[in-house]
Amino acid sequence: MYLHTLRELQLLGTDSRPSLHLPAYRPELSALMTVLLNTKSPIQRLRHTLRATNLVPAERGLLIVDALDALPDGAREAAIVHLFETNAVGYLSPPKAAEVTELYAKVALAPRFSGGMFHRLGEQRAAWVYICEALFPRLDPDDPEDNLQANAVASLVERRRLKTAADALFAFDSFTQAREGLRREPDRVLPGASLGAKTYVHYNGLRECMAPGTPAQWKHHGVAVRVDIEAVFRRASPKTLSAELGIDVAQIEARARELPLPDVCLILPSKPEHPLLGDDRLTTLTLLSKRVGSAWIRSQRPELEFARPTEESLSLLVPPQFASQLSLGKRDAS
Numbered sequence: 001m002y003l004h005t006l007r008e009l010q011l012l013g014t015d016s017r018p019s020l021h022l023p024a025y026r027p028e029l030s031a032l033m034t035v036l037l038n039t040k041s042p043i044q045r046l047r048h049t050l051r052a053t054n055l056v057p058a059e060r061g062l063l064i065v066d067a068l069d070a071l072p073d074g075a076r077e078a079a080i081v082h083l084f085e086t087n088a089v090g091y092l093s094p095p096k097a098a099e100v101t102e103l104y105a106k107v108a109l110a111p112r113f114s115g116g117m118f119h120r121l122g123e124q125r126a127a128w129v130y131i132c133e134a135l136f137p138r139l140d141p142d143d144p145e146d147n148l149q150a151n152a153v154a155s156l157v158e159r160r161r162l163k164t165a166a167d168a169l170f171a172f173d174s175f176t177q178a179r180e181g182l183r184r185e186p187d188r189v190l191p192g193a194s195l196g197a198k199t200y201v202h203y204n205g206l207r208e209c210m211a212p213g214t215p216a217q218w219k220h221h222g223v224a225v226r227v228d229i230e231a232v233f234r235r236a237s238p239k240t241l242s243a244e245l246g247i248d249v250a251q252i253e254a255r256a257r258e259l260p261l262p263d264v265c266l267i268l269p270s271k272p273e274h275p276l277l278g279d280d281r282l283t284t285l286t287l288l289s290k291r292v293g294s295a296w297i298r299s300q301r302p303e304l305e306f307a308r309p310t311e312e313s314l315s316l317l318v319p320p321q322f323a324s325q326l327s328l329g330k331r332d333a334s
Contacts, residue, residue, distance in 0.1 A: 033059045042070035043181040046079055050088050061091040068100070071178070073161050074171030077152035078178035080104050081221065085319045090263025094292055094300040097264045101295035105266050106155035107148055108221035108317055128157050130165035135172050144320075148221060149175050223323040226274040226315040227284050238289065239304045247282055252302040255286045260325040261318060263298045267291065270315035277316070277326070287314055 032054060039045040046067035049060055064083065071079055080103050083089040089097055089104075131153055139146035152175050153168065162168050233241060242248070259277075277283070288309060289302040296316055318326065 033063065036063055037066060042067045043075065043079070043178055045070075046082075047182055050086060057091050060088075061093060061096070064088065064091055065096060072170070072174050073156050073167075074152060074174030075178035077103065077107050077155070078148075078175045079182065081107055081148055081152075082179070082182045084108075084221075084262065084264070084266075085321050087262045087264075087322070090298065092264075094297045097297050097299075098292040098295045101264060101266050102293065103155075105268070105294060106158070107152045108266060109268060110147075110151050110220075111155045111158050124157065124160060124163050127162040127164055127168040131157065131162075131168045131172070134165075135168065144221070145179070149179075220268070220317055222317050222319040223326065224268060224271070224274045224315050224317050225277040225326060226270045226313045227277050227287055228279060228313045229284055229288075229309050229311060230281065232281075233284065233288070234308050234310065237308065238285070238306055242285060242304055245281055245285075247285055249302050249304075251282060252286050252289055255282050256290060256298050256302075259283070259286065259298075260322075261296070261298070261316065262322050265296045265316040265318060267294050267296055268315050268317050270311065270313040274313075274315045275326075284314075287316070 032052060036045055036049055036052070039048065046064065049055070049063040049067065052060075055063070068076055068079060080089075080100055083100065084104055089100060092100060135153065136150060139150055141147070149172070153162075153172055156162050156171055157168075162171060236244070261277075286302075287296055288306060289304055290296055290298065290300040291306065292300055
């Protein structure tokens with residue numbers, strides 16, 4: 001059931017103290033947004049923000065950022081995954097979307113630890129030992145959801161966010177609770193079989209961590225698609241090339257609207273086995289000119305002064321919820 005009215009949201013119970021985010025924006029705020037900003041639970045606030053029908057995009061984006069800032073470790077990573085799965089990340093401003101994409105990359109792709117990093121953890125090593133010995137054995141390496149959870153916790157260790165076993169357990173449980181709270185699914189029963197206590201010096205995904213040498217069936221969150229970059233894009237400046245091809249900003253914006261992609265996609269290292277999204281120059285220029293850091297952002301104004309690309313192809317990660325929209329071309333045989 002979606003919540004549409006101010007009265008329905010008031011019945012949820014709100015905090016009477018004013019939000020720190022309200023003063024600068026109060027003249028522009030709708031009554032609904034005011035109530036949402038004062039809703040106690042950040043997950044509840046985020047869920048209702050995404051479902052409310054009478055918010056303008058700027059208000060929705062502000063509420064999403066406010067909720068993310070209020071979430072604890074683990075829950076924040078789960079919420080970011082949800083934003084990509086629902087395409088709600090497109091409500092964020094391009095700079096904020098690019099920032100959130102950097103965090104999404106840590107969960108959607110397995111972060112990699114080296115042995116050297118493990119030995120540099122210092123006081124945080126206790127958290128990693130607890131994760132390896134008590135938490136990872138509760139997860140299934142073939143379950144995509146469990147891989148996301150493992151990557152989220154591992155990324156928090158990599159970013160030095162967890163110091164104790166209690167921190168690790170809280171982040172682990174927060175991820176589960178946030179995923180279930182946002183999707184309103186019943187509690188998921190984790191596998192109870194233990195693989196035995198073991199601490200992993202390296203991390204390259206849950207499967208490699210728990211069963212070294214076993215091929216991983218889960219590689220990333222969704223489908224990776226690529227666009228090949230012709231040599232001409234590496235020889236001429238983008239601005240010169242667009243003029244030679246007769247491609248203007250309006251055409252780029254039109255192609256961006258046509259592409260069967262979510263509003264924000266993570267850019268990842270391209271591989272020949274990634275299927276082709278398109279092979280025309282307008283599509284290539286559309287992807288390159290709306291690139292912000294490691295993100296492709298549909299709402300980003302095309303930038304034709306970007307540096308010449310050095311790579312021969314560009315790949316985007318499309319969450320599984322959007323994979324069915326793709327009309328993909330061939331994979332390279334090499």
